[in-house]
Amino acid sequence: MALAASVSIAGSPARAGMSPPSRFGDRAFEWLTLAMASAVVVLVILIGWELWVGSSLAIKKFGFHFLTTSTWDPVAEQFGALPFIYGTLVSSAIALVIAVPLGIATAAYLTELAPLWIRQPLTSLIEMLAAIPSVILGLWGIFVMVPWLRNYPFPFLKQYFGWIPLFTGPIYGPCMFAGGIIIAIMILPIITSVSREILRSVPDLQREAAYALGATRWEATRIAVLSYAKKGLFGAVILGLGRALGETLAVTMVIGNTPQIVASLFKPGYTLASVLANEFTEATTDTYLGALFEIGLVLFGITILVNLLAQVLLRTIATTSATRAVQ
Amino acid sequence: MMINGAGATFPYPIYSKWFDAYAKVDPSVRFNYQSIGSGGGQKQILSQTVDFGASDGPMSDENLAKAPGKILHIPTVAGAVVITYNLPGNPALKLDGDTIAGMYLGQIKKWNDPKLTALNPGVKLPDQDIVVVHRSDGSGTTFIFTDYLSKVSSEWKSKAGNNTSVNWPTGIGGKGNEGVSGQVKQTPGAVGYVELIYAKQNKMPYADVKNSADEFVKATPDSVTASLATADVPDDFRFSMTNAPGKDAYPISGATWLLVYQQQKDATKGKKLVEFLKWALTKGETMAKDLDYASLPDSVQQRVLKRIDEIKY
Numbered sequence: 001m002a003l004a005a006s007v008s009i010a011g012s013p014a015r016a017g018m019s020p021p022s023r024f025g026d027r028a029f030e031w032l033t034l035a036m037a038s039a040v041v042v043l044v045i046l047i048g049w050e051l052w053v054g055s056s057l058a059i060k061k062f063g064f065h066f067l068t069t070s071t072w073d074p075v076a077e078q079f080g081a082l083p084f085i086y087g088t089l090v091s092s093a094i095a096l097v098i099a100v101p102l103g104i105a106t107a108a109y110l111t112e113l114a115p116l117w118i119r120q121p122l123t124s125l126i127e128m129l130a131a132i133p134s135v136i137l138g139l140w141g142i143f144v145m146v147p148w149l150r151n152y153p154f155p156f157l158k159q160y161f162g163w164i165p166l167f168t169g170p171i172y173g174p175c176m177f178a179g180g181i182i183i184a185i186m187i188l189p190i191i192t193s194v195s196r197e198i199l200r201s202v203p204d205l206q207r208e209a210a211y212a213l214g215a216t217r218w219e220a221t222r223i224a225v226l227s228y229a230k231k232g233l234f235g236a237v238i239l240g241l242g243r244a245l246g247e248t249l250a251v252t253m254v255i256g257n258t259p260q261i262v263a264s265l266f267k268p269g270y271t272l273a274s275v276l277a278n279e280f281t282e283a284t285t286d287t288y289l290g291a292l293f294e295i296g297l298v299l300f301g302i303t304i305l306v307n308l309l310a311q312v313l314l315r316t317i318a319t320t321s322a323t324r325a326v327q
Numbered sequence: 328m329m330i331n332g333a334g335a336t337f338p339y340p341i342y343s344k345w346f347d348a349y350a351k352v353d354p355s356v357r358f359n360y361q362s363i364g365s366g367g368g369q370k371q372i373l374s375q376t377v378d379f380g381a382s383d384g385p386m387s388d389e390n391l392a393k394a395p396g397k398i399l400h401i402p403t404v405a406g407a408v409v410i411t412y413n414l415p416g417n418p419a420l421k422l423d424g425d426t427i428a429g430m431y432l433g434q435i436k437k438w439n440d441p442k443l444t445a446l447n448p449g450v451k452l453p454d455q456d457i458v459v460v461h462r463s464d465g466s467g468t469t470f471i472f473t474d475y476l477s478k479v480s481s482e483w484k485s486k487a488g489n490n491t492s493v494n495w496p497t498g499i500g501g502k503g504n505e506g507v508s509g510q511v512k513q514t515p516g517a518v519g520y521v522e523l524i525y526a527k528q529n530k531m532p533y534a535d536v537k538n539s540a541d542e543f544v545k546a547t548p549d550s551v552t553a554s555l556a557t558a559d560v561p562d563d564f565r566f567s568m569t570n571a572p573g574k575d576a577y578p579i580s581g582a583t584w585l586l587v588y589q590q591q592k593d594a595t596k597g598k599k600l601v602e603f604l605k606w607a608l609t610k611g612e613t614m615a616k617d618l619d620y621a622s623l624p625d626s627v628q629q630r631v632l633k634r635i636d637e638i639k640y
Contacts, residue, residue, distance in 0.1 A: 074465075075488030142501075142509040150513075172458055173514055174499050253509075257463030257500030268499045274463075278502060281364025282465025282491040284390060289366075 051300055054293030057286055066294055072259045072275070074283070079291035081298055083259035087176065087269040088302070091251065092244035094180025094265070095187055100237050102184075103191030104226075110192075111199040112221050123196070130189035138253035141182050146173045146254055149181070154266060165263040172256070176269035179255030183247050187240040194239055198232035199225060238310040245303055248273040272299040330600055333361040334368020334381030337467050337522065338583040341404055341618050342381070345611045349603055352610075356599045365467055365491065372398065372586045378600060380586035383467020384491065385565035397589040399638065400564040401604060401631060404612070404620040405555050405582040407523040407546035408471050409533035413511050414438065418450045423537035424479025424570070424578070430457055430518055431476065432483060433497030438516060446537075453516075460510045460519035463500025465491035471581035472520050475569040479578075520579075523547075524619040540574040550577035551621030560627055564634070580621070590639050597640025604635045 058066065062079060069080030106126065110119055150173040157167045202225050210224035226233070248271075256268020257278065272295050283289050332342075339362040346358035363371075365382040372380030373394055385400055410422055426442050429435035435442060438452045462469045470491045477484040487493045501507040504525040511519040511531070523546050526533045535543040544550050554576030558568035570578045585604070591597025608631055612622040623631065 071494065073494035074492050075490045075494065139505075139509075142506065142513065147513050170456070172499055174501070174510060252463065252502045253506055257502065258495070258498070270500075278464040278500075279492050280366070280465075282366045282467070284366045284369055284384075284387065284491070286389075 048297075048300060051293055051297040055290050055297050058290030058294040061287060061290070062294075066291070067298070070259065070261060074279070074288050077285065077287045079287075079294075081272070081295055083261050084270050084272045084275050084295060085298065085302075086261050087179075087255070087259070088245055088271040088273070088299070090265075091176060091179040091183055091255065091269065091271055092241055094177065095183035095244045096237065096241060098181065098184035099188045099191055099240060103188055103236070103240070104195050104233060106192045107195035107199050108221060108226065110196050112225060113217070123193070126189050126192050129185070134186070134247070134249040137182060137186065138250035141178065141250055141254040142174075145181070146178050149173070149178055158266070166265050169262075169264040169266050171266050172268070174254050174256035174268055175266050176255060177265035179251045179269060179271070180265070182250045182254050183244045186247050186250065187243045190243055191236050191240040194236035195233055198229045198236060201232075202228050235310055238306060242303060242306045242310065245299070245306065246273055248277045252277055272296075272302075328356050328596065328599060329359055330356055330379070330596060330603070331359045331377045332368075332379040332381060332585075333363050333371045333377045334586070335365045335383045335467060335583055336362040337383050337406060338381065338404060338620070340524075341611075341615060341620050344614055344618065345607050348611075348614070349606060352606060353599070353602065356603065358603075364465070366465065368586065372588075375588075375592075378587075378596060381583065382586060383581065383583045384470045385584060386586065394588075399587050399589050399634060401585040401587060401608075401635065402564050402566075402582045402623060402627065403585055403607060404615045404622060405551050405568065405580055406620055407548075407551045407577050407580045408468055408475075408520050409523050409526045409546045409579070410536065411508065411511055411519055411521055411526050411531045411533045413515055413517045414455075415453060415515075417532040418447075419532070420450065420534040421446045421537065421543050422534040424475070427536070428476050428480035428483045431459055431461070431496070431498065432480075432486065433459070455516040458514050458517040459498030460501055460507050460514070460517050461495055461498050462492075462504075462507055462520075463502050464506075466503075467491065467581065467583065468504070468520065468522055469493070471569060472579060474567050474581070475579045478570045523551075527619060536578055538574070538576050538578040539570050539572050540576070542574045544575065544577045546577045546579075548616045548619060548621040550575055551580040552624050554578065554580055555582065555621065555627060556624035560630070564631065582623075587638065589637060594640045597638065601635060601638050601640070604638075605632065608632055608635065 058079065066079065066081055067085070068082055070082045071078045071080050072083070073079070110122060114122065150171055154171045158171065161167045206224040206228055207220050210220035215223065251271055252274040255271065255274060257270050257274060258268040259270045259275070260267065276292060276295055276299070280292050283292055339360070342360055346360065350357065365384055368380040368382050369386055369390055371377045373390065375395065386398065391398060410427060412420065423446060426435060426446060429442060436457055438455045438457055444452055470489065473487065473489040473493050477489040486496055499510065501510040501519070504521045507519045507521050508525060508529055508531060511517040533546060535545050537543050553573055554571035555568050557573035557576055558566060558571040560566045564584070566582070568580055568582060587600065591600065608623070608628060612628065615622040
């Protein structure tokens with residue numbers, strides 16, 4: 001969705017500069033690609049429409065309270081999405097805090113510092129991380145990551161940083177923190193590879209100019225490269241966030257699936273995508289289904305907002321080369 | 328000819344075995360069953376996109392009213408839900424409705440609670456926090472479990488109630504049987520509920536549960552069949568068999584149903600479907616025990632066969 005839209009945006013100025021196409025083949029090609037591009041738009045509108053229609057019953061019944069209340073009770077048919085919205089945003093935030101520095105630092109190493117023979121294998125390895133199926137990561141999460149977190153890093157955090165409300169309370173294992181870490185692992189590849197493309201597109205003139213002024217390698221990387229590519233890197237982060245919001249299966253397996261709003265990251269949480277995956281197949285009543293549709297609508301809305309934000313940011317990136325890298 | 332069905336995941340292993348075996352009985356029909364969940368099964372039979380639906384819970388009056396014709400409930404097999412746990416040495420435990428509800432309401436917090444030690448004389452229960460684990464996904468297993476709790480505890484009934492997914496008073500949610508058993512196995516002091524088959528396959532301990540005749544009963548296909556024999560089964564077969572009377576009855580158990588229209592639209596398909604149902608309820612039932620499902624007791628089986636005869640095509 002974001003991809004197709006930015007292709008058409010990037011395409012328009014280039015086409016304006018060309019002489020109008022005269023041959024039939026060019027015309028046909030233009031119409032064909034236009035049809036493809038609009039199919040994507042139509043699809044998005046249809047999905048939004050279907051979600052709207054499906055959730056109309058819940059929207060009518062709960063109104064705005066759906067977004068501001070915390071009870072999720074399929075028996076009494078009282079539904080509020082706030083803990084899920086909270087869980088989605090918090091787990092994504094944890095993921096970004098972990099994955100952004102890791103991803104950008106890896107990208108900087110790969111483009112600026114790494115010897116040539118190490119670049120290709122390392123890049124392939126990072127891309128392979130993206131190929132691990134979500135359910136495998138989830139099972140690995142339950143059986144390996146969560147027990148390890150519960151036995152080593154979590155008690156450490158509790159002991160030394162327990163004065164921060166984020167690290168208080170009993171440690172069960174599955175929790176908001178574990179969910180955030182799994183998401184971080186899943187969005188790391190996209191943040192790294194997009195950042196790498198953006199850093200690669202920084203003109204060498206930038207680096208040469210910095211070195212000419214007597215900058216050290218660190219200074220050149222910081223001032224001439226990272227700072228120059230700031231906007232593009234921000235776009236990479238937004239793309240990662242878009243991913244993070246929708247990650248479902250692996251998160252569901254380690255987050256503990258309890259709709260609550262608590263400060264401690266050691267407590268279980270719940271996300272919008274998880275509750276959909278968990279409850280949709282066995283929901284039978286109309287109100288219940290409507291509420292689940294509305295959860296989908298809320299997630300759709302949040303994702304679109306994030307993507308729009310990404311579009312706006314990407315369009316403001318100064319160099320077209322940086323834009324192309326993101327695509 | 329292809330007969331399409333969709334719905335419950337719990338009976339999927341036995342259904343696929345039936346379809347496989349039935350291909351030898353009548354090579355002219357093939358079955359295509361998609362285990363998309365009970366909710367999906369009910370929706371699809373209502374919208375007539377499948378020839379039969381399957382559900383781990385009976386359909387509500389509200390949903391039946393939406394159907395374009397009369398839908399029959401055909402119970403096929405039943406299964407037990409067991410209470411599994413993770414304690415040092417995993418001793419054999421005995422539980423009753425009161426203590427199970429107490430743990431899941433968050434009122435019994437420690438394994439050495441007097442209520443638990445009173446039920447288990449001779450077992451040394453540790454001074455350890457109970458970590459309650461429940462299913463996070465909507466499921467027939469949860470429906471059976473909360474149906475049982477609602478019957479044995481009025482407090483549970485008013486606070487949480489009975490559905491495929493409820494507003495849990497406490498605990499952490501694991502996705503699917505594998506999620507719950509994974510978390511129970513990984514978390515010292517955990518208690519969870521899973522299907523009997525799953526606990527057996529994974530060699531997890533499970534408690535004997537006190538039934539309404541005050542007997543502690545082990546979950547087995549036989550003790551589930553026993554509870555179905557004594558349960559109150561109404562004429563439309565929309566029954567709940569939890570906490571059934573009878574001293575051999577295991578109390579946390581439930582049946583699973585096939586959903587078919589009484590008036591079949593396609594005469595040849597209808598005929599083949601009826602033939603299959605009769606075979607499943609007779610020959611098919613004998614395969615249940617091997618897969619740790621409970622077969623229907625004779626009394627119920629005869630009534631169901633009569634109902635199948637009422638299908639018109």
